[in-house]
Amino acid sequence: MGPEGGIPQSHDTSPTVSVGTSTTEIDKESNQIHEVKSIIGWEGPDDPENPRNWTKSRRWVVTLVVSLFTFISPVASSISSPALPIISSDLGIPAGSILENMSLSIFVLAYALGPLIWGPLSELYGRLLILQISNIWFLIFNTICAFAKTPTQMLVFRFLAGFGGAAPQSLGGGIVGDLWSPEERGMAMSVYSLAPLVGPSTGPLVGGWIAERVHWQWVFWSVSIVDAILQLGGFIFLRETYPPELLKRKARAMRKATGDESLRSAFERPDRHWTSVMARGMFKPIVFLSTELIVQVFALYMAVLYGVLYLSLTTFVKVYTNQYGQTRGIAGVHYLAIALGSTVGGQVGARVLNSVYRRLKAKNGGVGTPEMRLPLLMVSATTLPIGLLIYGWTANARVFWLVPDLGVxxxxxxxxxxxxxxxxxxxxxxxxxxxxxxAGVASFRAFAGFGFPLFADKMYSALGNGWGNTILAAICLVIGCPLPFIFYRYGPKLRALSKSASVEVES
Structure with a gap:
């Protein structure tokens, strides 16, 4: 699955139900039994209105456009990193201060709020409308960032831009799920998952050259120009993919055409109010984060991963400009190490993960369990402390720049x-x-992406790159390395005690 929480929402989108059938159903929200006279659904398994029956080329175009929407927001989150000293000088922000780093990371703080708002809204109005509105919102406020005259204005505009930019990451995975069946979804999801991994490191790579050659305002304007082009592509190529919204429109059209007010889709509830949808979408992730031990522990580890990523994005340019004497443009090229590493980890990891799962499932008599996803994590969790130690101590000793890049x-x-x-x-x-x-995990980790960079300068100035990254490596080692072994052994028991976890196994 994609790394930014893009999970297809839990609606039965299989092509069933005919028109004019009489049945009863239970409303899962109110536990009340409704008499249903006529349910509108797909016209058989090959209904061309079902997004999964669109032509493959059309589905790939939509997938790519959504992936680009998801890519541009992380680019915007980090592109100003190389220009921070210049921006701070113009806006009167003390160099190396918490306020300076906050002007970068506050964009990510909005990721904690965005999924809790945009997700429920997409249930009410469909994915397309919310995706378009949120991207235009992002485009407006990202552009306005270039006109900030005070630190407060920069913080407010950056936060609002991040709020709009959070929507594609909240909805993109769901769109991929709408378009592709489980058997087809692997390649589409692997393409989509590149965006939030590569985006944060691409931003500073480009931003370094912009900061070196033109005014700092162009780090925002350049993103807005690209996003405006993407938005035009969105108007042309994107269509609604959310089955409940499509079937709701179909039922509405048939009611109007026939005058039969009993016609409706399986997803329309006469007593379903928008406030209940919003409340459930906003508070259910928080409940999971508060009550589910599995979610709590992995949210903590994901927060560490996200925090280390954005801490590195904040400090990279300073390491290579101050210690290696490189220009901002050349220093920005080192972000390729993060982009390449994240791509290899995500893409190769996904394929290895599926291969290991199939092998373990076969050994278990064809029965798959969630714990079969953990053996790869037992190995990959060790790469963080190892890489951080190599990067920190070789950069501290000013070893040839390729060696710290290897650690990164x-x-x-x-x-x-x-x-x-x-x-x-x-x-x-x-x-x-x-x-x-x-969604609960994504919101929690956003706080780490916001908070870790705030203490970066003080930590490295006090401890140096060597000991500073040693502390981070120790945190990753203590929190991350035991986790897969613990949950591999005790995961089934924890899942059995949970009211929300699925105790069913795949067979």
Whole structure:
């Protein structure tokens, strides 16, 4: 699954139900039994209105456009990193201060709030409308960032831009699920998952050259220009993919055409109010985060991964400009180590994960369990402390720049690989509730992405790169390395005690 929590929502989208049948159903929200006279559904398994029956080329175009929407937001989150000293000087922000780093990381703080708002809204109004509105919101406020005159204005505009940018990461995986059946979904999801992993490291790579050659305002304007082009592509190529919304529109059209007010889709509830949808979407992830031990522990580890990633994004340029004497443009090229490592970890990790799962499932008599997702994590979790130690101490000693980059590449493999393992494990554990579990984890880790960079300068100035990264390596070692072994052994017992986890196994 994608690393940013894009989990298809738990609706039965199979092509069933005919028009004019009489049946009863139970409302899962109110536990009340409704008499249903006529349910509108897909016209058989080959209904062309079902997004999974669109032509493959059309589905790939939509998948790619959504992936680009998801890519541009993480780029915006980090592209200003190389220009921070110049921005701070113009806005009167003290160099090396918490406020300076906050002007970068506050964008990520909005990721904690965005999924809790945009997700429920997409249930009410469909994915397309919310995706378009949120991207235009992001485009407006990202552009306005270039006109900030005070630190407060920069913080507010960055936060609002991040709030809009959070929507594609919340909805993108669901769109992939709408378009592709489980048998087809692997390749599409692997393409989509590249965006949130590579985006954060691509931003500073480009931003370094912009900061070196033109005014700092262009780090925002360049993103807005690209996003405006993507938005035009969105208007042209994107269509609604959310089955409940499509069937609701179909039922509405048939009611109007026939005058039969009893016609409706299986997803329309006469007593379903928008406030209940919003409340459930906003609070259910928080409940998961508060009550589910599995979610709590892996949310903590994901927060460490996200925090280390954004701490590195914040400090990279300073390491290579101050200690290696490189220009901002050249220093920005080193972000390729993060991009390549994350890509290798995510893409290779996904394939290894599936291969190991199939092998263990076969050995278990054809029965699969969530714990079969953890052996890869046992290995990939070790790459973070190893890579951080190599990067920290070789940079501290000013060893040839390729060696610290190797350390960064190694711990970035861990970030991409661990991300994939953890999200897949959570999906397998919580089945129909996976969206809420992932949303809770995503919101929690956003706080780490916001908070870790705030103390970066003070930590490295006090301890140096060597001891500073040793502390981070120790945190990753203590929290991350025992986890897969513990949950491999005790996961079934914890799942059996949970009210929300799925105790069913795949067979």
């Amino acid at each position: 590449f190694i711990f970035s493999i861990g970030i991409g690989g661990n991300w994939t393992c953890i999200q897949t494990y959570l999906v397998d554990n919580y089945a129909l509730h996976a969206a809420s579990a992932i």
